[in-house]
Amino acid sequence: ELRTLIDTLVTKHPLPLLLLLQLLQPLHFCQRYHGISEQDIDEYEEMREEFFGTGPPRPFTKKKFERFYIIEPGRPFHESNYCRDVIMEKNVHFRLKCVTEHYFVLSNFTQMQKICSSVFVPCKNGVRKCNRSKNIIHGVYCKFTGGTIMPDCNYITYERQGFVLVTCRWQNDIQQLIPNSINDIVSPSSELTELD
Numbered sequence: 001e002l003r004t005l006i007d008t009l010v011t012k013h014p015l016p017l018l019l020l021l022q023l024l025q026p027l028h029f030c031q032r033y034h035g036i037s038e039q040d041i042d043e044y045e046e047m048r049e050e051f052f053g054t055g056p057p058r059p060f061t062k063k064k065f066e067r068f069y070i071i072e073p074g075r076p077f078h079e080s081n082y083c084r085d086v087i088m089e090k091n092v093h094f095r096l097k098c099v100t101e102h103y104f105v106l107s108n109f110t111q112m113q114k115i116c117s118s119v120f121v122p123c124k125n126g127v128r129k130c131n132r133s134k135n136i137i138h139g140v141y142c143k144f145t146g147g148t149i150m151p152d153c154n155y156i157t158y159e160r161q162g163f164v165l166v167t168c169r170w171q172n173d174i175q176q177l178i179p180n181s182i183n184d185i186v187s188p189s190s191e192l193t194e195l196d
Helices: 004-013 012-025 038-052 064-069 081-091 109-115
Strands: 101-105 130-132 137-146 154-169 176-186
Touching: 064 101, 064 109, 064 176, 081 101, 081 137, 081 154, 101 154, 101 176, 109 154, 109 176, 130 176, 137 176
Parallel strands: none
Antiparallel strands: 101 137, 130 154, 137 154, 154 176
16 A cells, blocks of 8 residues: 555655655755855854864864963053953853963964973973973963853963973974963972973
8 A cells, every 4th residue: 555655646746755855855054154254264163163062172273372372462460350351352261161270471473382392391280291491481370269151250360470381282284393282381490300
């Protein structure tokens, strides 16, 4: 009986059958962004992946490192909400949760990348190897004081001047070591031992 019904549908009602078959196909969404630059699309896709992705976050690129860690001169560090404002402005978080600490430096990417070829020293917080800057760099340490999710994160701002400790990683597309994160800004009077 089913066979007869199918034969009848195919021979006498082909158009409704084709429409029914088309509706049973899985939907393929095509994302189109009209009037948005390629750079903004990439940034949006990266943010969307950060919020909703289930895997580890994407590794840092030059652009992302600059956005997360490098600050411009001009604004005084002693303002009470300096860290809170800059962390919000630069969108520093982990899936909208507040970060427990963060560093910003008054530097540029080229100077930070040079640190990746300098001496290894022990890091803090269990990270095995960091590279230490040869020169003293001015920066800010932001220590979390309260809140849970953005934008309700609060921080104390500590102005720091010292050797910057960074972790670095290899970036295949440019075939270079690039800074991945800032681990600490160490006072010049602190004793650092080199690792082999």
